[in-house]
Amino acid sequence: MREEFERLYETYHHQLFQYLFYLVRSRETAEELVQEVYIKVLNSYETFEGKSSEKTWLYSVAKHVAIDWIRKQTRKKRKSDGKEYEWTEREFEVEDRAPLPEEIIVQKDEVQQVYRMLEKCSEDQKQVVLLRFVQSLSISETAEILGWTESKVKTTQHRAIKTLKKHLEKAEEDYLKRRQANEQ
Numbered sequence: 226m227r228e229e230f231e232r233l234y235e236t237y238h239h240q241l242f243q244y245l246f247y248l249v250r251s252r253e254t255a256e257e258l259v260q261e262v263y264i265k266v267l268n269s270y271e272t273f274e275g276k277s278s279e280k281t282w283l284y285s286v287a288k289h290v291a292i293d294w295i296r297k298q299t300r301k302k303r304k305s306d307g308k309e310y311e312w313t314e315r316e317f318e319v320e321d322r323a324p325l326p327e328e329i330i331v332q333k334d335e336v337q338q339v340y341r342m343l344e345k346c347s348e349d350q351k352q353v354v355l356l357r358f359v360q361s362l363s364i365s366e367t368a369e370i371l372g373w374t375e376s377k378v379k380t381t382q383h384r385a386i387k388t389l390k391k392h393l394e395k396a397e398e399d400y401l402k403r404r405q406a407n408e409q
Contacts, residue, residue: 230267233279238263240360241287247355248291258294262287277369284362284370342392350385353378 241262246255265286273282343351356367357378364382368375 229270230263233266233283234263237280237283241283244284244355244360245287245291247359249294254294258287258290261290265290278366280362281366281369284356284360284366285372288370338393338396339389342389342396345392346385346388349381350388353381354385354389357382 238259242255242259245258245262246252249255249258262283266283273279277285343354346354352371353367356362356370357364362370364375364378367373368378371378373381
């Protein structure tokens, strides 16, 4: 069992960290959550039936660990505000306009611009783009992790790309207008 666990850790640790880091936007928290994922994996590996790949199983566990953490943070905030009640899984999809940490943004301007425009997408669209294009997962793996149909992943991916394209074109148009105004 120890060898299997070490193999899983070595193979997927970095990818899971990146995924969780994007979701929680904190290096320390992402590191803690990765450890929590592997604790859950260690405790439940014997019951893993192999109905999915190890990779999608790990991402699914990571997604649920992140959702639980976000719910816990939200409850703490609500409790301190005097508004304590249960949240549904849809509450996980709260819009967050905070910029992405510099650590995950590649220095190229085009990639930075895409990441900024990704913030204008819905949470579902962000999840799909992250899993499909940043983590390079297949449509079926993404569907399995998110608990969706492949059709929903394809539709959400299409809408995300359309949204990104619209916002990137608008940003380029605005840039050209500013540049033209500065030249006059």
